[in-house]
Amino acid sequence: xxxxxxxILAAALSIxxxxxxxxxxxxxxxxxxxxxxxxxxxxxxxxxxxxxxxVRRYRTSAVDALQAVRDRSxxxxxxxxxxxxxxxxxxxxSNRMCLCGVLGAEYDELPExxxxxxxxxxxxxxxxxxxxxxxxxxxxSKEACSxxxxxxxxxxxxxxxxxxxxxxxxxxxxxxxxxxxxxIPQ
Amino acid sequence: xxxxxxxILAAALSIxxxxxxxxxxxxxxxxxxxxxxxxxxxxxxxxxxxxxxxVRRYRTSAVDALQAVRDRSxxxxxxxxxxxxxxxxxxxxSNRMCLCGVLGAEYDELPExxxxxxxxxxxxxxxxxxxxxxxxxxxxSKEACSxxxxxxxxxxxxxxxxxxxxxxxxxxxxxxxxxxxxxIPQ
DNA sequence: ACCTGAACACCGTTCAAGT
DNA sequence: ACCTGAACACCGTTCAAGT
Numbered sequence: 001x002x003x004x005x006x007x008i009l010a011a012a013l014s015i016x017x018x019x020x021x022x023x024x025x026x027x028x029x030x031x032x033x034x035x036x037x038x039x040x041x042x043x044x045x046x047x048x049x050x051x052x053x054x055v056r057r058y059r060t061s062a063v064d065a066l067q068a069v070r071d072r073s074x075x076x077x078x079x080x081x082x083x084x085x086x087x088x089x090x091x092x093x094s095n096r097m098c099l100c101g102v103l104g105a106e107y108d109e110l111p112e113x114x115x116x117x118x119x120x121x122x123x124x125x126x127x128x129x130x131x132x133x134x135x136x137x138x139x140x141s142k143e144a145c146s147x148x149x150x151x152x153x154x155x156x157x158x159x160x161x162x163x164x165x166x167x168x169x170x171x172x173x174x175x176x177x178x179x180x181x182x183x184i185p186q
Numbered sequence: 187x188x189x190x191x192x193x194i195l196a197a198a199l200s201i202x203x204x205x206x207x208x209x210x211x212x213x214x215x216x217x218x219x220x221x222x223x224x225x226x227x228x229x230x231x232x233x234x235x236x237x238x239x240x241v242r243r244y245r246t247s248a249v250d251a252l253q254a255v256r257d258r259s260x261x262x263x264x265x266x267x268x269x270x271x272x273x274x275x276x277x278x279x280s281n282r283m284c285l286c287g288v289l290g291a292e293y294d295e296l297p298e299x300x301x302x303x304x305x306x307x308x309x310x311x312x313x314x315x316x317x318x319x320x321x322x323x324x325x326x327s328k329e330a331c332s333x334x335x336x337x338x339x340x341x342x343x344x345x346x347x348x349x350x351x352x353x354x355x356x357x358x359x360x361x362x363x364x365x366x367x368x369x370i371p372q
Numbered sequence: 373a374c375c376t377g378a379a380c381a382c383c384g385t386t387c388a389a390g391t
Numbered sequence: 392a393c394c395t396g397a398a399c400a401c402c403g404t405t406c407a408a409g410t
Binding site: 173 | 282350
């Protein structure tokens with residue numbers, strides 16, 4: 001039995017992934033949790049607090065999941081195929097996007113603490129990809145970081161473009177192109 | 187002397203690029219134009235009408251600009267460098283994003299006519315890139331379209347990731363990675 | 373044709389009041 | 392500790408009224 005705070009964050013996650021930070025209404029969120037909107041402020045004083053907590057939770061859970069992927073296989077091709085599949089699954093689930101992809105597009109209007117968490121998510125992802133690349137090829141840490149940045153950006157963009165066309169095959173086509181060109185190791 | 191309709195659209199463009207569709211307020215927009223918010227409804231009956239007109243204008247102006255790039259040089263490497271530079275310049279101008287990148291992230295909550303225009307923008311871009319690729323290499327039209335999709339997605343993602351980190355070098359690093367791997371022809 | 377003030381149901385936020 | 396109703400200044404939208 002999850003406590004109310006967790007229930008609020010879980011409901012907020014799918015709303016923000018679908019509608020963005022600005023599309024998240026305390027009244028709608030409260031309705032889906034079964035309390036009044038004023039009650040949410042008891043757990044999260046402001047919308048910024050809720051947003052920052054939401055991204056922090058999402059980020060640490062992603063870090064754990066990525067660690068598990070690396071533990072299952074040290075092979076870069078295998079790891080990055082699972083990584084890309086994570087982006088794909090979010091699309092397959094109601095044409096949603098990565099939380100931090102949505103928030104990146106809204107970046108200018110986000111409260112400062114939310115910005116910081118979103119930026120940290122990107123850094124976490126790039127670091128993980130760079131480690132995966134380094135374990136399967138001889139790269140300087142700078143080279144690994146550059147390629148990791150390109151891979152993260154490319155997959156984020158494939159998700160964004162596919163969502164924009166409401167067509168998951170756009171994601172598959174782009175990801176295949178990344179592998180063919182060698183941007184993502186196979 | 188631009189007419190009021192043009193002034194409204196020009197002001198709306200920079201607001202939406204910075205704050206997104208949901209961040210666009212008729213009251214703020216009216217204030218920056220120097221009229222009352224109710225007056226905007228005289229030109230655009232609803233926010234959806236304004237949004238659709240905004241994207242349509244942006245799209246046709248992009249199509250013209252891309253045509254001009256192709257007219258200046260038939261070389262794919264040159265064309266795509268100018269193309270990537272367009273994404274870069276938007277970032278350099280106050281960390282803004284392509285209008286349709288921002289709207290893609292908000293896709294689920296957009297009114298139907300706005301969705302249609304945003305999707306058409308992606309198609310226009312992919313078609314242009316595919317034509318550029320075809321003119322410098324022997325590719326089947328399917329291959330050209332697939333690679334064009336990957337290139338468009340990758341550059342969109344580079345812009346999104348750079349904005350998210352509020353760091354334009356993220357864009358440069360990703361774009362360089364796309365060229366090194368051969369995803370984007372040099 | 374172009375603009376406006378006033379009204380409507382929404383939004384995040386605050387707060388005094390309840391249990 | 393947890394929740395609520397009522398109030399505040401916001402939002403898009405409508406409309407009768409002005410020029």
